[in-house]
Amino acid sequence: xxxMVYRGPYKLRVExxxxxxxxxxxxxxxxxxxxxxxxxxxxxYHGMMPDTRVGHTFGHEFIGxxxxxxxxxxxxRAGDRVMVPFNIFCGTCYFCARGLYSNCxxxxxxxxxxxxxxxxxxxxxxxxxxxxxxxxxxxxDVGPTKIPDWMxxxxxxxxxxxxxTGYFGAQxxxxxxxxxxxxxxxxxVGLMAAxxxxxMGAGRVIVVDHLNYRLEKAQTFAxxxxxxxxxxxxxxxxxxxxxxxxxxxxxxxxxxxxxDGNLLQHVTAAKLKLQGGSPVALNWALDSVRKGGxxxxxxxxxxxxxxxxxxxxxxxxxxxxxxQCPVKRQWPRLFEHVRNGYLxxxxxxxxxxxxxxxxxxxxxxxxxxxxVIKPLVVPSLA
Amino acid sequence: MASTAETxxxxxxxxxxxxxxxxxxxxxxxxxxxxxxxxxxxxxxTGAHWNEPEHQAERQPRERSIEHAGLTPVFGTxxxxxxxSGVMRRAAYAKYSEARAAHWLMLIAADRVDAWEEHLRxxxxxxxxxxxxxxxxxxxxxxxxxxxxMGQGRTDVRHQVMDPLIVAGPWLVSGALAYLAGRSVIRSLxxxxx
Numbered sequence: 001x002x003x004m005v006y007r008g009p010y011k012l013r014v015e016x017x018x019x020x021x022x023x024x025x026x027x028x029x030x031x032x033x034x035x036x037x038x039x040x041x042x043x044x045y046h047g048m049m050p051d052t053r054v055g056h057t058f059g060h061e062f063i064g065x066x067x068x069x070x071x072x073x074x075x076x077r078a079g080d081r082v083m084v085p086f087n088i089f090c091g092t093c094y095f096c097a098r099g100l101y102s103n104c105x106x107x108x109x110x111x112x113x114x115x116x117x118x119x120x121x122x123x124x125x126x127x128x129x130x131x132x133x134x135x136x137x138x139x140x141d142v143g144p145t146k147i148p149d150w151m152x153x154x155x156x157x158x159x160x161x162x163x164x165t166g167y168f169g170a171q172x173x174x175x176x177x178x179x180x181x182x183x184x185x186x187x188x189v190g191l192m193a194a195x196x197x198x199x200m201g202a203g204r205v206i207v208v209d210h211l212n213y214r215l216e217k218a219q220t221f222a223x224x225x226x227x228x229x230x231x232x233x234x235x236x237x238x239x240x241x242x243x244x245x246x247x248x249x250x251x252x253x254x255x256x257x258x259x260d261g262n263l264l265q266h267v268t269a270a271k272l273k274l275q276g277g278s279p280v281a282l283n284w285a286l287d288s289v290r291k292g293g294x295x296x297x298x299x300x301x302x303x304x305x306x307x308x309x310x311x312x313x314x315x316x317x318x319x320x321x322x323x324q325c326p327v328k329r330q331w332p333r334l335f336e337h338v339r340n341g342y343l344x345x346x347x348x349x350x351x352x353x354x355x356x357x358x359x360x361x362x363x364x365x366x367x368x369x370x371x372v373i374k375p376l377v378v379p380s381l382a
Numbered sequence: 383m384a385s386t387a388e389t390x391x392x393x394x395x396x397x398x399x400x401x402x403x404x405x406x407x408x409x410x411x412x413x414x415x416x417x418x419x420x421x422x423x424x425x426x427x428t429g430a431h432w433n434e435p436e437h438q439a440e441r442q443p444r445e446r447s448i449e450h451a452g453l454t455p456v457f458g459t460x461x462x463x464x465x466x467s468g469v470m471r472r473a474a475y476a477k478y479s480e481a482r483a484a485h486w487l488m489l490i491a492a493d494r495v496d497a498w499e500e501h502l503r504x505x506x507x508x509x510x511x512x513x514x515x516x517x518x519x520x521x522x523x524x525x526x527x528x529x530x531x532m533g534q535g536r537t538d539v540r541h542q543v544m545d546p547l548i549v550a551g552p553w554l555v556s557g558a559l560a561y562l563a564g565r566s567v568i569r570s571l572x573x574x575x576x
Contacts, residue, residue: 054499198399
């Protein structure tokens, strides 16, 4: 089969690999029909995530058709079209039993601080991902769900991570009716978080980024006020001015490890790998939220330390809520919202690349060319 | 201007949000959100029909965090350890917990060694690494990279200039080392012939 293969920082190619086989009785093999590139895939691409091995296939957002199942699989059979949450989880460990599917303790031997994620390095379990023609889906009775007939492929693939993660970010913000919410980052997750904030009853939603085309999308897609931080000497002061010098009730970091806005932070984190991530957006969130407010973090960071302004967080009495999104817990509600047109994930898709052009696709995403927000990857067999 | 109890709700709550935003407030009850409460014991919800997942066969020794009591029942089998990078990674897992910077720094160093090993290995194949195609830099022309960057006020442009150095640096260094080694060999041969 053809698969995207990592060759070192900033380098990928498509290679012939063996079709994955059943390795556990509850495995399924899925033929990928549509995959996506996530902003967090760039952390791998840029060599920021420890234990990203040459030969690894990325891709934690994908849908496809089941072609084989293990002996204990009861809920799926060959031919089913499925959407697969980015979390790999067992369903019965201490954490899964409590709904913390993204924190499963039974699927990632390489680390205890993070669960299992498809195509996200050995730090996340060493599973090849879905930017390929076929993928191994472990614990198939627990993760995947059959795609409803009414759902488009684009909506389905975006419901495997970006849409639930944005929606989850708004939940982590503990938004009350009328709250002012600042979302840092107008990428795909930030757009979904901003749109979701309204559903939680926000009175005002502000989005901050430095890419004008993404801020325009935040205005049209998420009905948000927007600020380009490069146009201001100090974006935190602007946020204070915009909130009568109190600060917002809620701030959401939807950027994560490669945040721009402070060259020293970015270079030490993204280029020199001396930090787990560049916490520029997180620090802005901490400083822009009001005392007693809430900061939600859904931007992904690496496992190393980062230079976070924790003193401000403590002195302001800020509640910080974080986690990787337990996707499947969000699905029933999100299916309703997509069906009712309250959330329209497919509207953020900007590009479709054949799998064979995966290196171009990553370069476009990394260098932010051609107005890219959410690129999809189409395997040739699909 | 002093702050007063009333100051706050200046948050200019959009009076017309209900009309303007389809679905506004549909999830405004915090207790009726999918992730409330954060921890909700519900084994029925997952579809699992086991108390503990069956254990996947360990066909070759699998590295694991020493913060785990043992190998997890299910694990990825992609890219097993090999070469010098494999030795480094195995040591990082065996010796240091996730709490130690040494663990992660060794893994990142192993990643770089891995890339070097694989680049060299590829030179011995019919498909050596090609930095032009593998970096996707051709997309610059196809998608008009210069225009996407110029005059846009993009702050990332300031550090994007470092990217070619990150990609090409190891190649330049290895070329320089090869040149120096070759020159040294030739000089020593000449001396021995003289």
